[in-house]
Every structure is written in C-alpha cells, then in structure tokens.
Amino acid sequence: MTRTIRPLVAGNWKMNGLKADLAIATEVAKGYDTGMKAAVDLAICPPATLLYLASAALLGSRIATGGQDCSTQDSGAFTGETSAVMLADTGATFAIVGHSERRTLHGETSATVKDKAQAAQKALLVPIVCVGETRDEREAGKAVAIVKKQLRGSIPDGSTAATLVVAYEPVWAIGTGLTPTAADVAEMHEAIRNELGRLLGKVTAAGVRLLYGGSVKPSNAAELMNVANVDGALVGGASLKAEDFLGIARACA
Ligand code: PGA
Numbered sequence: 001m002t003r004t005i006r007p008l009v010a011g012n013w014k015m016n017g018l019k020a021d022l023a024i025a026t027e028v029a030k031g032y033d034t035g036m037k038a039a040v041d042l043a044i045c046p047p048a049t050l051l052y053l054a055s056a057a058l059l060g061s062r063i064a065t066g067g068q069d070c071s072t073q074d075s076g077a078f079t080g081e082t083s084a085v086m087l088a089d090t091g092a093t094f095a096i097v098g099h100s101e102r103r104t105l106h107g108e109t110s111a112t113v114k115d116k117a118q119a120a121q122k123a124l125l126v127p128i129v130c131v132g133e134t135r136d137e138r139e140a141g142k143a144v145a146i147v148k149k150q151l152r153g154s155i156p157d158g159s160t161a162a163t164l165v166v167a168y169e170p171v172w173a174i175g176t177g178l179t180p181t182a183a184d185v186a187e188m189h190e191a192i193r194n195e196l197g198r199l200l201g202k203v204t205a206a207g208v209r210l211l212y213g214g215s216v217k218p219s220n221a222a223e224l225m226n227v228a229n230v231d232g233a234l235v236g237g238a239s240l241k242a243e244d245f246l247g248i249a250r251a252c253a
Contacts, residue, residue, distance in 0.1 A: 001225055001252075007232035008165060008209050009249045010043040010128060011239025012068060012096060017046050022057050027242035029061035032249070037062055039253035040232070043094050044239070048082050055091025066094025066128065069102055072115035074123075084116075084123035095120040096234070098130045098154055100171045110153025118156045121163050128165040128211070128234065129154050131192075135172035143170070147188060148195045155199055161207030164200075167234040168192060173214025175236060182227050185212055189229035218247030225252050 001007060017024075025044050032042060043064040046054045055065045067087040071078055074085050087095055097120060098113035108116075117127035131150040133143040147168065155164065168188055173179050180188070189210050196205035212224050213234030224230060232252055238244040 001227075002206075002229060002231050005207060005209055005231045006041060007039070007225070007252045008041045008043065008211060009233050009235065009245070009252050010045060010066065010094065010096075010165075010167075010211065011245050012099070012213075012234055012236050013044070013046045013239060014068065014101070014236060015047055016240055017050055019050070019053065021046075021240075022050060022053055024240060024242050024245075025054050025063070026057055028245055029058055029063055031242065031246040032061060032063060036246075036249055036253045040249055042249055045094065045096055048087075051087065051092055052090040059091070064094055065090070065092045066096060066125070067092055068096045068099065070095045070097065070116050070120055070123075070125070072112065072119050074119065084120045084125050087120075088123045088125055093125060094128055094165070095125045096128045096130065096167075098150075100130060100132055100169060100174060103130075104171070110150050113154040114156055117154065117159075117164075121156060121159070126163055126165055127156075128167050130167045130169050130213070130234070132169040132171050132174075132214070138170065138172065143184075144188060144191045148191060151192065151195045152199065155196070157199075159200055159208075160204055161209075165209045165211060166192060166196070167211040167213045169213035169234060175215070177215050179215050179220055179224065182223060185224060185227045185230060189227065193229050216248055218244050218251065221248040221251035
C-alpha cells in the first residue's frame, strides 16, 4: 500500500449477473461499515444491462459503479457499443478499459485502449486502465518491458491522479487461482509507478492508484495489499460473492 493513497477495491462482474444478482451489491453495501468507509473506496462494475439499476440500488451507500468497457465514440452509428457518456448517465463513475479479455478476445490495441480511456475521462468517468503480460512473456523475462509498453500506448496524456486508475493484471493470473509472488508484484508496481512518472510527471504518478488484479481472494488479499505501490485490487470471480468481496475490502482497509 501507499500510505498517502486511499485504496480502491473494484469488482468486475464480467458477463455475469441478472437482476436478482443485484442482491450481491446491496449485501456489499450492508457490510461496508463505518470503519471500512473510513479506509477504502469500493466500486462494482456489473454488466451494462444492470448498471443503471446497480447505481440506483447503491445510491447513498458511497459505493461507486463502473462499466467494464466503453466505446471510443460518444454516440452515433455504432451498433452494440456503449459510450462513456451513456455509462455516466446511469450514475457510473468508473470504466474499466483494456481488460485482457478485451485485448485478447476483441483485438483491442493499446491505441484503442487509450482512445477509450480518453473518452471515459471526457465523460468525467475515471478509467481503470488494465495492463499485464501473458505467461509466455513472463517466462521470457519480458513482463516489465511489455507492461511499460502497454502503459506508454494506453495512458491518456494529461491524466491526473484524480482521473486515472491503473490495474496490473497478469493475464496468466486471471481466473486461474495463480498469483505472482509478492516480490514480482512489488517489482512490477514500482516499474509502473516509475513509467507513469516519465509519462505524467513524478508528482502526478505518486498519487495514481495502482490496483493489482488476478485471482485476488480474501485468503491472499492481505499479502498482496501489503506490497509497496499496491493501492487496491481489481477483483473478478471473488466479487460475485458479497462475503468474499467484503473480505478483500477488509484486508485493504
Ligand atoms: P479474477 O479476475 O479475480 O477472477 O482472477 C480478475 C479480472 O479479470 O479483473
């Protein structure tokens, strides 16, 4: 953790959740007690179909909502796309962009991710920009170089600590139960902080929240959150169980 940064735990529901599952969100809100509120920010990123309802259900809870992706465009003939403006209109305040599932399954390049992050910022959403290496890239000793390259391509110029969150998610750790060692996370998060310093200036970089994501659970959250420059978590699978999500948030607080 970085002492001067208020941590953020964001849940990425991915393509999971029907109306009945909003009970997970309200359960989380019930468990988000005064002590946790004082120490950690929470956000829930349900599928777009539930975003308006989730925002309404969480009104007054101080839990934010976010989209899982956004278009590079504000509006127009882009069938099937959801714009950042539309996400903001539901009450959302975050947008995950560049998740590895988008980069891999939808061929999103860092240039596209940057355009999406810019669109999010223009709509006054805070983009959670995801970066991370594959297993092959890590085994080839290229993890840090790959992540730095993704950052250079994906981070909008002029981003500030208030308008940007970065999530380091090693692709091989997502949904696999595998996590990097604390030493590997420390090395990567320091490299990310330094690269952001080169891109945005040291003062700005020092305040940007750097989340770790990839198989975060209540049982490993404390160890991961104790690593220097880890300012919270982006949680997939475990965010679908209120108790697990709250357990991770508690470890962060
Ligand atoms: P996971 O997913 O926690 O299920 O590994 C993380 C993510 O994809 O954001």
